[in-house]
Amino acid sequence: MKTILVVEDEMKIARLVRDYLRHAGFEVIVTGDGESALASARGSRPDLVVLDLGLPGRDGLDVTRELRRSSNVPIVVLTARGDEADRIVGLELGADDYVVKPFSPKELVARVRAVLRRTATASAGPEVLRAAGVEVDVLRMRVSVEGRSVDLTPTEFHLLTALIREPGRVFTRAQLLDAVHGVAVESYERAIDAHVKNIRRKIEPAPGKPRYLLTVHGVGYRFADE
Numbered sequence: 001m002k003t004i005l006v007v008e009d010e011m012k013i014a015r016l017v018r019d020y021l022r023h024a025g026f027e028v029i030v031t032g033d034g035e036s037a038l039a040s041a042r043g044s045r046p047d048l049v050v051l052d053l054g055l056p057g058r059d060g061l062d063v064t065r066e067l068r069r070s071s072n073v074p075i076v077v078l079t080a081r082g083d084e085a086d087r088i089v090g091l092e093l094g095a096d097d098y099v100v101k102p103f104s105p106k107e108l109v110a111r112v113r114a115v116l117r118r119t120a121t122a123s124a125g126p127e128v129l130r131a132a133g134v135e136v137d138v139l140r141m142r143v144s145v146e147g148r149s150v151d152l153t154p155t156e157f158h159l160l161t162a163l164i165r166e167p168g169r170v171f172t173r174a175q176l177l178d179a180v181h182g183v184a185v186e187s188y189e190r191a192i193d194a195h196v197k198n199i200r201r202k203i204e205p206a207p208g209k210p211r212y213l214l215t216v217h218g219v220g221y222r223f224a225d226e
């Protein structure tokens, strides 16, 4: 059974989310603040974290940053309507998806399932993709650049895998959104830019002058095909 860590200080929402996730067959741990969230993440090794950004004390962005220091656990953040800046920062820090409050618990469960599915399908078949010095081991979810291994979050991994599967093909941001989301979500193309920025920081020798993950102005991105 998969374990979900829910971090939410509003007890009413926390209980609702817990009940829906349990009903969907997940084991659920609930914490109400950032410190205990980090302790639970270390102690119970959840399969996914649902993280409210508005927390007392250590806020959700801080928790995301801290989690990403030591783990690639999938993170779905809960954000207040209108907090677009927080959403972008959350994705930049490595969150895999977000849900805007007020949300329907059913939608949240669908997002959680989709993110877990993405993580799982990545380990479905023995497959190694190579292009321009970058190697993606789909089965093991491992990436290396010129022999040096690189640590990507699940979303970054799926984005890179989609691009490197067809070197040279131009992908629009909308197509890349499709590639990383298992369910239809509101089009949020700037999120793709945030993830691309993170991938570049990790795989490019000079992220400002990308060699592998290239921008196609006015359209989207492509993986280098030489």
Ligand code: CA
Pocket: 008, 009, 010, 052, 053, 054, 055
């Ligand atoms: Ca809150």
